[in-house]
Amino acid sequence: MSINVLIVDDSSTMRKIVQRNLKQTGLDLGEIFQAGDGQEGLAVLNEQTVNLVLSDWNMPNMDGLGMVQAIRANEAWNHIQIIMITTEGGEAKVQEAVAAGANGYVKKPFTADDLEAELASAAA
Amino acid sequence: MPTVTSHDIYEAVQGIFQSMLGVNPQLVSLEQEDEALHNQGIAAIVGYAGESDGSVIFTCSLELGTILAGLMLMEEEVDPESEDVDDAVGEIGNMIAGQLKNLVCEGGDEVQLSIPVIVRDGNYRLSVPSSYDRWRLTCFHIDGAPFYVEMVSSEPLE
Numbered sequence: 001m002s003i004n005v006l007i008v009d010d011s012s013t014m015r016k017i018v019q020r021n022l023k024q025t026g027l028d029l030g031e032i033f034q035a036g037d038g039q040e041g042l043a044v045l046n047e048q049t050v051n052l053v054l055s056d057w058n059m060p061n062m063d064g065l066g067m068v069q070a071i072r073a074n075e076a077w078n079h080i081q082i083i084m085i086t087t088e089g090g091e092a093k094v095q096e097a098v099a100a101g102a103n104g105y106v107k108k109p110f111t112a113d114d115l116e117a118e119l120a121s122a123a124a
Numbered sequence: 125m126p127t128v129t130s131h132d133i134y135e136a137v138q139g140i141f142q143s144m145l146g147v148n149p150q151l152v153s154l155e156q157e158d159e160a161l162h163n164q165g166i167a168a169i170v171g172y173a174g175e176s177d178g179s180v181i182f183t184c185s186l187e188l189g190t191i192l193a194g195l196m197l198m199e200e201e202v203d204p205e206s207e208d209v210d211d212a213v214g215e216i217g218n219m220i221a222g223q224l225k226n227l228v229c230e231g232g233d234e235v236q237l238s239i240p241v242i243v244r245d246g247n248y249r250l251s252v253p254s255s256y257d258r259w260r261l262t263c264f265h266i267d268g269a270p271f272y273v274e275m276v277s278s279e280p281l282e
Contacts (some may be wrong), residue, residue, distance in 0.1 A: 010239070011210050011211050011214065011215045011218070013208065013211045013212040013215050016196075016197055017144070017196060017197075020198065022194070058237055058239070060239065076148060081259045086222075087218060087219055087222025087237065089222065089223075090221070090226060093189070100246070109139065109143040109144045109219055109220050110143070111143055
């Protein structure tokens with residue numbers, strides 16, 4: 001089954017880089033959606049079927065952590081895997097994201113191999 | 125609180141350029157500066173605040189900024205006036221600031237980054253309070269075009 005992915009980052013450059021790296025992972029990808037902040041991300045989830053969310057942390061309007069909390073508060077979205085991709089590299093931040101419901105964490109800068117390894121770990 | 129060294133700054137910049145842009149910038153000079161940084165064309169400024177505070181400034185010519193945007197996006201043709209250049213330069217500044225804040229405050233958890241602010245059209249000075257320590261890193265990139273990374277910190281830099 002192909003995977004529909006939502007990429008959330010306020011940087012259009014970073015969204016393109018994440019998408020490019022994602023395509024190098026060998027995942028069977030379906031549709032790839034993009035959003036510029038957490039609020040836009042939730043709007044996409046309300047309209048589309050998404051299996052995997054790759055999200056930045058620091059964004060305007062609603063940050064990545066707020067979006068993760070909102071996703072986990074909605075039972076209909078419990079199946080969604082969430083990976084944070086962010087410059088927030090501290091261990092406490094990683095734990096905070098995991099406690100909020102994130103399944104994985106990739107620190108910027110990152111490579112396609114880093115993303116693939118985290119996706120595999122989150123799926124295990 | 126750990127002291128950030130000039131070598132830490134260079135390593136952080138080098139790691140980002142190698143992994144995200146596939147290039148290895150050559151260090152030309154690294155020194156503590158009192159002079160305000162003269163913007164070469166485009167700059168990204170990212171502030172940080174919390175347990176420690178300061179700013180990280182990345183600046184280069186618009187030509188080099190356009191090349192860097194092309195490398196990040198893997199596109200041969202990028203319009204120098206496009207938002208792609210602002211966004212790519214801002215993201216470079218953001219990643220450098222993210223790495224450095226993790227050095228300033230161990231783990232970086234007690235320090236928050238601002239969003240990147242982009243300034244264009246050069247020929248002006250970027251000044252900061254004289255009470256802050258500042259390191260300036262000069263690197264050469266493609267065809268000898270320089271870029272600068274400046275770290276301004278309320279904590280002593282070594």
